[in-house]
Amino acid sequence: MRVAYYKGCLASLSAKELDTSTQALAPKLGIELDELESVTCCGAGDIHEAEPDYYLHLNARILAYAEATGSDTLMTICNVCTLNLRQANHMLQNDEALMKRVSDNLEAVGAPPYSGGVEVKHFLWLIAAGEGYDRLKSVAHKGLKGLKVAPFYGCQILRPSKLLGFEDPDRPSSLEAIIEACGGEAIDYPAKIKCCGFPIIQAREETALNELIQPIEQSMEAGADAMVTPCPLCHLSLDAWQQKLEASTGRSFGMPILHLSQLIGVAAGLEDSELRFRRHVVSMDPVLEKVEAP
Amino acid sequence: MATELQTNGGGVTLGAMDVVLKIWRSDAETGERSLERYEVTVGEEATLLDCLDVVKDKVDGTLAYRKSCRMMICGSCGMRLDGRAVLACKERMKPYVDRGHVPVVSPMGNLPVVRDLVVDMGPFWSKIRAVKPWLDTGYQEHPEGEFRHSQQAMNPIHKESLCIMCGCCVSECNSMEADPEFLGPAALAKGFRFVGDPRDRGKIERLEALNEEHGIWDCTRCYFCNERCPKGVDPRDAIAKLGAESIEAGIDRDMGAKHAKWFVRSAETTGWLRETELVPKTQGLAEAIRQTKFAVSLAKRGKVPLPFPPHVAKDVREARMLRELVRSQGRTGAAGHIQGERALSRIEHVLHDDPEKAPASRIAPEKARG
Numbered sequence: 001m002r003v004a005y006y007k008g009c010l011a012s013l014s015a016k017e018l019d020t021s022t023q024a025l026a027p028k029l030g031i032e033l034d035e036l037e038s039v040t041c042c043g044a045g046d047i048h049e050a051e052p053d054y055y056l057h058l059n060a061r062i063l064a065y066a067e068a069t070g071s072d073t074l075m076t077i078c079n080v081c082t083l084n085l086r087q088a089n090h091m092l093q094n095d096e097a098l099m100k101r102v103s104d105n106l107e108a109v110g111a112p113p114y115s116g117g118v119e120v121k122h123f124l125w126l127i128a129a130g131e132g133y134d135r136l137k138s139v140a141h142k143g144l145k146g147l148k149v150a151p152f153y154g155c156q157i158l159r160p161s162k163l164l165g166f167e168d169p170d171r172p173s174s175l176e177a178i179i180e181a182c183g184g185e186a187i188d189y190p191a192k193i194k195c196c197g198f199p200i201i202q203a204r205e206e207t208a209l210n211e212l213i214q215p216i217e218q219s220m221e222a223g224a225d226a227m228v229t230p231c232p233l234c235h236l237s238l239d240a241w242q243q244k245l246e247a248s249t250g251r252s253f254g255m256p257i258l259h260l261s262q263l264i265g266v267a268a269g270l271e272d273s274e275l276r277f278r279r280h281v282v283s284m285d286p287v288l289e290k291v292e293a294p
Numbered sequence: 295m296a297t298e299l300q301t302n303g304g305g306v307t308l309g310a311m312d313v314v315l316k317i318w319r320s321d322a323e324t325g326e327r328s329l330e331r332y333e334v335t336v337g338e339e340a341t342l343l344d345c346l347d348v349v350k351d352k353v354d355g356t357l358a359y360r361k362s363c364r365m366m367i368c369g370s371c372g373m374r375l376d377g378r379a380v381l382a383c384k385e386r387m388k389p390y391v392d393r394g395h396v397p398v399v400s401p402m403g404n405l406p407v408v409r410d411l412v413v414d415m416g417p418f419w420s421k422i423r424a425v426k427p428w429l430d431t432g433y434q435e436h437p438e439g440e441f442r443h444s445q446q447a448m449n450p451i452h453k454e455s456l457c458i459m460c461g462c463c464v465s466e467c468n469s470m471e472a473d474p475e476f477l478g479p480a481a482l483a484k485g486f487r488f489v490g491d492p493r494d495r496g497k498i499e500r501l502e503a504l505n506e507e508h509g510i511w512d513c514t515r516c517y518f519c520n521e522r523c524p525k526g527v528d529p530r531d532a533i534a535k536l537g538a539e540s541i542e543a544g545i546d547r548d549m550g551a552k553h554a555k556w557f558v559r560s561a562e563t564t565g566w567l568r569e570t571e572l573v574p575k576t577q578g579l580a581e582a583i584r585q586t587k588f589a590v591s592l593a594k595r596g597k598v599p600l601p602f603p604p605h606v607a608k609d610v611r612e613a614r615m616l617r618e619l620v621r622s623q624g625r626t627g628a629a630g631h632i633q634g635e636r637a638l639s640r641i642e643h644v645l646h647d648d649p650e651k652a653p654a655s656r657i658a659p660e661k662a663r664g
């Protein structure tokens with residue numbers, strides 16, 4: 001299947017490894033990516049909160065460029081982009097007058113109009129069901145050798161479920177299904193559906209770290225070798241801010257954090273230059289040693 | 295065993311069912327807790343509250359829980375069912391029986407447990423009081439006649455007015471768990487109910503107060519409150535409305551507001567987030583310098599992209615022009631959020647009924663609370 005691909009800010013900047021691993025992996029799973037060029041940031045929760053009408057238009061513009069590619073699916077690789085784009089899409093698709101005003105505005109500045117013909121789907125959803133999932137097992141031929149992986153969903157791919165709705169927000173199972181299809185063992189722990197603290201990590205660091213510690217600590221106690229997340233913002237707080245958590249608690253965690261595309265990528269035997277683990281703060285070596293062991 | 299039959303007021307015959315429940319009991323004095331199993335026979339239409347009533351009447355009169363209206367109006371019966379905060383009088387038990395699943399009932403989170411399923415609502419009410427939940431009319435003398443307001447003028451606070459103060463949102467709020475002083479979703483929704491009221495004269499003062507340390511910018515956008523609220527208040531959306539109103543009114547001293555404004559600035563200048571400048575723009579230059587060691591550790595991993603040359607999106611001019619155009623159309627502040635509500639209310643809530651797996655996130659909220 002051919003999809004319009006929106007990578008968002010982080011995968012273009014500090015999480016380039018997410019983009020390279022996604023681009024390398026998607027075709028193997030039968031997903032052909034048509035990368036959008038003339039698009040901007042979705043505004044995260046920030047523009048949504050500060051200037052909601054501008055948020056709606058920025059997201060409509062991304063949807064419009066996706067529609068212009070002729071594809072009916074816009075693929076995202078970030079929880080926040082997913083919620084933002086789906087919310088804007090729902091608002092427009094269910095309100096003709098709003099759609100007209102926004103689409104006219106887009107045309108007025110030289111962007112394509114939008115008619116509501118695109119559905120926004122996270123990469124996770126394309127792999128966890130249907131054809132993508134069928135292909136997964138053969139693609140993940142190298143396997144994860146029973147690696148114990150703690151799935152971390154993050155918030156905005158689950159809640160509000162009326163806008164996301166791919167799976168039960170309280171008992172999600174898509175990441176578990178993928179971990180197992182790749183030959184790993186999925187670890188269960190309560191905080192896997194809770195917040196990583198990222199949205200307030202700069203403005204309220206202490207509060208955010210009190211949130212961040214839960215998934216890391218619980219995964220560790222449950223015996224996880226690594227964690228996996230479908231969101232680059234969760235990845236940033238779990239990976240890059242883990243050192244701050246270690247400094248503030250005086251404990252050592254050393255929990256390696258994988259992007260979803262990297263987890264499957266390891267099992268599928270992607271190249272180092274595609275996985276780019278050197279861009280992580282917490283070393284991935286223990287994981288790779290376990291997986292590469294004869 | 296739907297053998298017993300009973301008749302409701304309308305003369306319709308309903309079957310009976312056996313419900314098995316596990317309830318977290320606790321001793322008020324010692325705080326000692328135990329998970330107890332109960333089995334009751336109730337009508338097929340029974341709610342969780344009906345089952346608790348039968349437990350209390352027929353099995354164990356010492357079970358403590360709150361209730362009053364039995365019809366989702368009073369907000370007394372908030373508790374957790376399989377780890378989710380619910381109104382006991384709203385949750386039907388038949389689906390659980392049909393699946394053969396034994397649910398666990400426990401008290402709400404983020405509030406001190408008094409006994410069994412009863413929590414101390416004191417902290418909840420003190421936060422509601424802190425947002426001055428009354429109308430500031432701006433006059434002392436009684437006016438001559440009544441003031442008239444159209445329904446339309448009141449529509450912007452329709453959703454927030456639906457709150458029954460049950461505490462289900464507060465129970466699951468991730469920021470409140472991490473910072474117990476956070477005002478939290480219910481109080482902030484109440485805050486917008488008055489900020490957005492066209493009759494109120496205290497808007498700016500209110501916004502100033504809600505921008506204090508444990509106010510709106512504490513929210514981590516976990517969306518648990520929207521997910522759980524049994525009345526469709528969507529407290530997270532109310533907080534976003536307060537953020538939009540604050541920034542529109544120039545109340546932007548909080549780091550949260552500065553963070554949000556930098557995203558706007560980035561979008562209209564380069565199109566993409568100017569990530570590296572986000573720290574000094576949010577926390578100030580002095581703090582950014584104090585954080586140098588941390589920044590260097592990230593830079594080594596390529597996580598501090600150089601701001602020059604800027605990473606500029608193709609056709610970013612469109613994004614810049616859009617902002618000007620949109621601002622000229624006047625849907626600023628909370629109006630920008632409210633315009634989408636009618637469309638969003640048309641979406642049905644998806645029901646997930648997968649019975650089998652009940653992983654830790656559902657069955658052990660107590661563990662999650664630590």
Ligand code: SF4
Pocket residue numbers: 456457458459460461462463464479480483522523524525526527528529
């Ligand atoms: S906002 Fe909803 S969940 Fe929260 S107290 Fe009000 S009615 Fe209850």
Ligand code: SF4
Pocket residue numbers: 463466467468469470478479512513514515516517518519520529530533
């Ligand atoms: S979205 Fe904000 S207010 Fe709502 S539960 Fe999460 S942190 Fe609390």
Ligand code: FES
Pocket residue numbers: 360361362363364365366367368369370371372381382383384
């Ligand atoms: S008893 Fe009143 S809301 Fe449930």
